Amino acid sequence: MLGLSQQQMADLIGVTYQQAHKYERGINRISAGRLHEIAQVLGIPVGYFFEGLESRRASDLTARQRMCLELARNFSSISNERHQEALSQLARVLAAEATLSA
Numbered sequence: 001m002l003g004l005s006q007q008q009m010a011d012l013i014g015v016t017y018q019q020a021h022k023y024e025r026g027i028n029r030i031s032a033g034r035l036h037e038i039a040q041v042l043g044i045p046v047g048y049f050f051e052g053l054e055s056r057r058a059s060d061l062t063a064r065q066r067m068c069l070e071l072a073r074n075f076s077s078i079s080n081e082r083h084q085e086a087l088s089q090l091a092r093v094l095a096a097e098a099t100l101s102a
Helices: 006-013 017-025 032-042 046-050 063-076 081-101
Strands: none
Touching: 006 017, 006 032, 032 046
């Protein structure tokens, strides 16, 4: 939203471009300390990243939203980065195919 590139963000929080890329893609988790640092660099409260979570319960989610959450949890538990990339590419191909057939 601030128009920062991944490299600019990485420089601001003191990590490599590759690490920032892994954070953005969800390959690596962000520790509480790093999240606090990111919030400080961006000039926002840490709570910004959690806005709306307390008002939404799991029972309020649609079947599609639950499926998306389950997919994200399962994806993040895949430890092999090559498998994650393969799954990501499969999703891109399927999404592109759906767009073409629509």
